[in-house]
Amino acid sequence: MFHTLHPVLLISTFVVNKILPRTAQSSFYIVVATAMELATEQLFPNSINKQVGGSNRTLQEVLQIVLLGFSITCLILSGLFKSESDTDNKKPNNQIKNKNLILKYETREYKNNVKQYQIPVYCGKADQVAPLSNATSPLHLHVEQTLKLPTQDIYKPHFAKLMDDADKLSFTKNLFHVPENITYMCGNSLGLQPKSLQAMLQNHLDKWAHVGVKGHFTGDYPWFEIEDFLVDKMARVVGAKPIEIGIMNTLTSNLHSLLTAFYNPTDTRYKILIEESPFPSDMHAITSHVLSRRINKSPEQVVIQVGAKPGSDIITTQDILDTITQFKDELSVVMLGAVHFMTGQFLDLEAITKHAHQYDIMVGFDCAHAAGNINLKLHDWNVDFACWCTYKYLNSGPGNIAGLFVHERHADASMKELPRHGGWWGHARKTRFTLTNKFIPQRGAAGFQCSNPSVTDCLSLLSSLEIFDRAGIDALREKSVLLTDYLVLLLKAQKELVGEIEILTPSDVQRRGCQVSVRVLKRDMDQVNKDLDSRGVVCDEREPDVIRIAPTPLYNTFQDVYRVVCEITKVFSK
């Protein structure tokens, strides 16, 4: 039987076991064995029933024994080599990575058979971690050296400190004005002020005072081309090409401009799909836009909404795709909030776009709660258009200038194909000042501009985008995932919060950004938020019962998260 352990067999078994899941392997070997027997019958039809050598067995019987041995040996060997697919299935359902940190959770069974919910297994440099064999000490933290901590230490403040000490992005917090004695968790509504902004604005004011109109073409930031200092940086934040980025107006007015271009109603295709409870401004924009177009349809006939199933707060991707399919011949545009302002759910932009494009439907997203929060890939996901404000995660200050995305494939569309609100700033730069009345839009998103932008607005945005460039959107997202997961882990571990709160935000890290929305179940939500406020925790609330907590990787720490959960627990313990 030893010849069956031939190296070829070993290698093929290894390969098969790497590729196929355990369940498919036995079928594979049986098929191979049967195929070999059939092949022998075909090749040696005369010898198959003859006796072999001095034995009283026919060649066929001998073959069957050898092939049976082959199958059994392969199955035994399959135990030695682990299938990739098998390992995938066993991967802990939650593994979040920072560049140098890895924090893993898995369910462990203890000796008394009590199943623990997710606990940290190890935390350390990504290339150093090794699974623990010993359940009594399930947390390993490698920072400079390996430290062993008891499991429950993740719930203690020194764990938060160790995480902060190991955080490569800890330098960014000091680049912002963080309100004194406050744990600020409200970047989802208004981001904090970059410290560099004051000097930038002062220089701008000095320049204006000293050179007046000449400032359009002089100094560090000539006003005539002020948006050029922003476009590349913004493109990196939202995963776009510079040609696809416009810095202009405000979010809602940009949405109107984009609908002018992309909403092209015909007698049969005139519907717009939006989520069931969008941020009100989006719905106001769509319904008033429909009226402004004076088409023969009312907003009620135009708008279709897709929502969560009863009893759930989360809209499934499948429900969105099914709604698109259902109205495929009537839909002109799909326009959804990329991250939902209330629940924090991040939609699968790529899947939605791909699906709608099959039916020639234009797809756009309101990225107010996604830009600077999620590492978006608007270009790669083929999104047609998007718009966002910059005062939330992009820290440019209240009511500041907004961003707009138009995919590169529309860059050269004619005014007939993609009508734009004309204005001199969107006009070809070379002839911006020539007295021509013919509007020739710049290529790409820049052609959507109407007016010259506010320079103070642009500098405010620039001060923040420079920090994004230093930190990198991917690294920020990695830290964000860790922070938010830590927040959820701590919230779930407080027995005082059981029955008092419910987390609405998806537990899947791929389907959320940094915001965690918590429903207050029994108490007055407004009072809870006031109590948090009086304890120095700034979150925000949305009627009727939701508190939004957003640990923002640029200026929040693990210790901030720890403190917020302590204060929330105290409020609910009263």
Ligand SMILES: Cc1ncc(COP(=O)(O)O)c(C=O)c1O
């Ligand atoms: C999802 C969403 N859309 C639209 C808006 C409106 O933005 P703006 O006032 O900048 O037009 C906001 C926030 O105010 C928002 O959160």
Ligand SMILES: Nc1c(O)cccc1C(=O)C[C@H](N)C(=O)O
């Ligand atoms: N811009 C705001 C304001 O001036 C006052 C109060 C709230 C806002 C907001 O931006 C709210 C935010 N869009 C939200 O998600 O609720």
